[in-house]
Amino acid sequence: MPRDPDLLFRTLADPTRRGIFEQLCRRGEQTVAALTAHAGVSQPAVSKHLAALKQAGLVRDRPEGRQTHYSAQPKALAPLADWTQQMASFWDARFDALEDLLKRMDQ
Amino acid sequence: MPRDPDLLFRTLADPTRRGIFEQLCRRGEQTVAALTAHAGVSQPAVSKHLAALKQAGLVRDRPEGRQTHYSAQPKALAPLADWTQQMASFWDARFDALEDLLKRMDQ
DNA sequence: TAGATTCATAACCAGTCAGTTATGAATTAA
DNA sequence: TTAATTCATAACTGACTGGTTATGAATCTA
Numbered sequence: 568m569p570r571d572p573d574l575l576f577r578t579l580a581d582p583t584r585r586g587i588f589e590q591l592c593r594r595g596e597q598t599v600a601a602l603t604a605h606a607g608v609s610q611p612a613v614s615k616h617l618a619a620l621k622q623a624g625l626v627r628d629r630p631e632g633r634q635t636h637y638s639a640q641p642k643a644l645a646p647l648a649d650w651t652q653q654m655a656s657f658w659d660a661r662f663d664a665l666e667d668l669l670k671r672m673d674q
Numbered sequence: 675m676p677r678d679p680d681l682l683f684r685t686l687a688d689p690t691r692r693g694i695f696e697q698l699c700r701r702g703e704q705t706v707a708a709l710t711a712h713a714g715v716s717q718p719a720v721s722k723h724l725a726a727l728k729q730a731g732l733v734r735d736r737p738e739g740r741q742t743h744y745s746a747q748p749k750a751l752a753p754l755a756d757w758t759q760q761m762a763s764f765w766d767a768r769f770d771a772l773e774d775l776l777k778r779m780d781q
Numbered sequence: 782t783a784g785a786t787t788c789a790t791a792a793c794c795a796g797t798c799a800g801t802t803a804t805g806a807a808t809t810a811a
Numbered sequence: 812t813t814a815a816t817t818c819a820t821a822a823c824t825g826a827c828t829g830g831t832t833a834t835g836a837a838t839c840t841a
Contacts, residue, residue, distance in 0.1 A: 594768075611832085615830090657696075719799070739808055740816065742817085742819090
């Protein structure tokens with residue numbers, strides 16, 4: 568159930584790639600050409616980033632004629648949110664344990 | 675307010691480094707030697723990872739004699755959670771807009 | 782059909798980075 | 812003081828990867 572967030576972290580670590588994903592989240596489905604217009608890198612670079620995002624499940628592609636439409640799959644971010652939550656909860660648990668100990672010592 | 679999550683993503687992208695951070699979240703403050711015992715890499719590698727984590731604000735160091743104790747600062751994960759939340763909300767907003775449009779068309 | 786457009790892939794390059802060993806500084810122990 | 816321990820840094824290396832240009836396949840248009 569707590570899926571491995573490794574691929575997710577690696578995929579989102581690159582700012583250009585993260586920018587493309589953000590663009591898709593903000594503006595919705597877009598073609599490669601539209602994404603390239605904002606990405607600041609060449610079209611092949613964008614295609615490679617899209618392939619990486621697809622590999623991580625963060626986007627879906629919808630081929631239509633000679634163009635391909637991509638859209639974000641924000642659901643795929645769940646393992647990331649889970650991981651973050653888990654780290655915080657570990658910390659909280661220890662904090663609670665300390666609080667508990669202090670209370671006990673106070674008695 | 676929405677701080678830049680770039681350094682955070684880059685820092686957490688490496689599995690070894692993320693493992694060290696997880697260890698600190700789970701077990702609390704630990705020395706470099708203790709962390710090295712679990713990391714599966716050399717002590718200098720661990721020291722470098724700790725320096726990176728510290729740079730990102732994810733850990734604090736507490737020098738004590740010849741050893742240095744490190745502890746997690748999970749608060750530093752906030753921008754990550756914020757970013758994730760924001761991506762989801764962008765998506766939801768568009769979804770709502772679509773829903774709205776459909777309702778309007780239905781009238 | 783011929784030409785233009787859209788995208789993906791191949792091939793290559795340069796910079797980054799995580800790992801190593803070697804070493805030294807600072808502290809503790811004998 | 813001498814020896815041992817703990818950690819950080821320097822120097823180096825090899826792998827990875829994000830960028831490029833070149834190219835080709837597929838599709839649309841004139």
